[in-house]
Amino acid sequence: MARLDIALAHSYRLLNHGPTVLISVAALGRRNVMAAAWCMPLDFDPPKVAVVIDKSTFTRELILAAGEFAISVPTRAMLPRVVAAGSDSGRDGDKFTALGIDTFAAQQISAPLIEGCVAWLECRVLPEAHNEARYDLFIGEVVAASADSRVFSDGRWHFGPDDDALRTLHHVAGGAFFVTGDMVTGQD
Numbered sequence: 001m002a003r004l005d006i007a008l009a010h011s012y013r014l015l016n017h018g019p020t021v022l023i024s025v026a027a028l029g030r031r032n033v034m035a036a037a038w039c040m041p042l043d044f045d046p047p048k049v050a051v052v053i054d055k056s057t058f059t060r061e062l063i064l065a066a067g068e069f070a071i072s073v074p075t076r077a078m079l080p081r082v083v084a085a086g087s088d089s090g091r092d093g094d095k096f097t098a099l100g101i102d103t104f105a106a107q108q109i110s111a112p113l114i115e116g117c118v119a120w121l122e123c124r125v126l127p128e129a130h131n132e133a134r135y136d137l138f139i140g141e142v143v144a145a146s147a148d149s150r151v152f153s154d155g156r157w158h159f160g161p162d163d164d165a166l167r168t169l170h171h172v173a174g175g176a177f178f179v180t181g182d183m184v185t186g187q188d
């Protein structure tokens with residue numbers, strides 16, 4: 001085995017392949033959706049998540065106004081729309097209409113949830129002005145969650161051979177993704 005030194009600028013790529021998600025929000029008479037690869041669980045009870053939302057994004061402007069956002073976990077079948085939602089800005093027009101992204105109502109918040117995804121987390125922002133300003137890091141308390149029972153039940157993901165289109169996306173870099181592979185357990 002040869003151990004390769006990785007440039008610090010690429011070090012994040014060693015951890016980068018958690019599920020890429022769609023962040024959606026509604027406020028100020030607008031709605032929006034963007035892709036985010038930097039989204040992670042932060043706490044169990046009450047459940048919290050952390051997500052990096054850059055200052056340049058329209059999503060951030062709306063989240064600051066709404067105090068809420070939704071996380072939807074998209075699938076392989078949605079890849080072109082995920083990339084487009086992560087490339088275009090909602091400032092230039094409604095991405096849902098432009099990209100043919102359908103939504104449904106959340107249970108607890110005003111943000112729309114994305115149809116065709118396999119999991120949804122509804123979040124209320126826990127304001128942390130310093131982290132938001134300095135690190136673009138937003139913390140949300142999860143106030144409702146749901147998942148597609150075809151691939152998540154009994155508290156875990158289970159992708160089978162017929163579920164290829166439903167597998168989650170894991171961004172590597174530069175527009176390349178892995179899709180969720182085989183499950184292994186500590187007993188394997």
Ligand SMILES: Cc1cc2nc3c(=O)[nH]c(=O)nc-3n(C[C@H](O)[C@H](O)[C@H](O)COP(=O)(O)O)c2cc1C
Pocket residue numbers: 020032033034035036037038039052053054055056057058059060082083085086087088089090091171
């Ligand atoms: C795969 C992928 C992952 C991304 N991850 C993030 C992220 O974690 N945080 C972020 O601020 N932007 C991320 N982006 C960029 C935003 O999605 C992009 O800036 C988007 O156009 C913002 O849209 P908006 O201006 O409508 O909010 C990602 C883009 C792609 C394609």
